[in-house]
Amino acid sequence: MLFNSYEFILLFLPVTFVVFFTLGKLKCNKLATVWLVLASLFFYGWWDYHYVPLLLMSILFNYFVGKQIENRANKKAILFGGIAADLLLLGYFKYADFFISTVNDLSGSSLGLLNIVLPLGISFFTFTQIAYLVDVYRGIAKNISLLYYFEFVTIFPHLIAGPIISYKEMLPQFVRAETFAINHKNIALGLAIFAIGLTKKVMIADNLAVWANIAFNNSENLTFLAAWIGSISYSLQLYFDFSGYSEMAIGLGLLFNLSLPMNFNSPYQATSIIDFWRRWHMTLGSWVKEYMYIPLGGNRHGELCKMRNLLVSMLLIGLWHGAGWTFVLWGGEHTVYCLL
Incomplete structure (x- = not known):
């Protein structure tokens, strides 16, 4: 459902x-x-x-x-x-x-x-x-x-x-x-946040998915313009889909007087890759930091250990997003960007 x-x-x-x-x-x-x-x-x-x-x-x-x-x-x-x-x-x-x-x-x-x-x-x-x-x-x-x-x-x-x-x-x-106990303030706030997330999902992400699917389903016959439209549509679809679901989750939690953690904070406004990972899938980033990166040693034991720990963490994040070598390479690529 x-x-x-x-x-x-x-x-x-x-x-x-x-x-x-x-x-x-x-x-x-x-x-x-x-x-x-x-x-x-x-x-x-x-x-x-x-x-x-x-x-x-x-x-x-x-x-x-x-x-x-x-x-x-x-x-x-x-x-x-x-x-x-x-x-x-x-x-x-x-x-x-x-x-x-x-x-x-x-x-x-x-x-x-x-x-x-x-x-x-x-x-x-x-x-x-x-x-x-x-x-x-x-x-x-x-x-x-x-x-x-x-x-x-x-x-x-x-x-x-x-x-x-x-x-x-x-x-x-x-x-x-x-x-x-019913909290009218939480209900009003929860419904508002849920409605914003629902709008992002249904009116923006789902409509952009049509253009992205056309491009990806006809990748062998794309023109230059169609390829860019498909690429940008997919990027924005992914953005608004995740943003919408994150806000709907927070809104639903408030309806039941539960405060769920923020999971998305305008990552495309990030000024660096490190800033991006502070904004994109925030609870996953916090999880990896608290339960993997820091227990492995974090940045406490020199630059080589820091690079190793960051690589392991980013590879895990890559595999989280999908089971494929493209996701592994994506995680490795982001490791390099974070170290630059």
């Missing part, structure tokens, strides 16, 4: 909103949370219900691993085991065919592709939960209950397209009494 679909806007969102705040008005806060979790799972399963069990197993696994990290002495081994399992799951669904294709290209073999359908939002809920495990290990996140952990992972405004959220920042919002 997409944020710009009639089913979402006219049915799912109003019903979810009314039931949630009705239960909140009756002081049934935990029941309201249960309702929001079930609604979010329904939202996820609308695309393909076969992947709901995968999401549930991932949530239960990471919650269990988090509890073990809290209660056991060998915390680091448990942490690494949990992260490895998360990455293996993500790698299988997102990168298995990429790996097989690469082996075929390099060796001349003809291994069959698995043709795996990528589960919706798997990168987001995987990275969200890896951050949770690390925060538990660091002692800055603590389990309250399985219910709130379910809400943390599944809350529908962020589930399929981000932003990547933090357990330590979201949990206080989930449990406070004010979350379950």
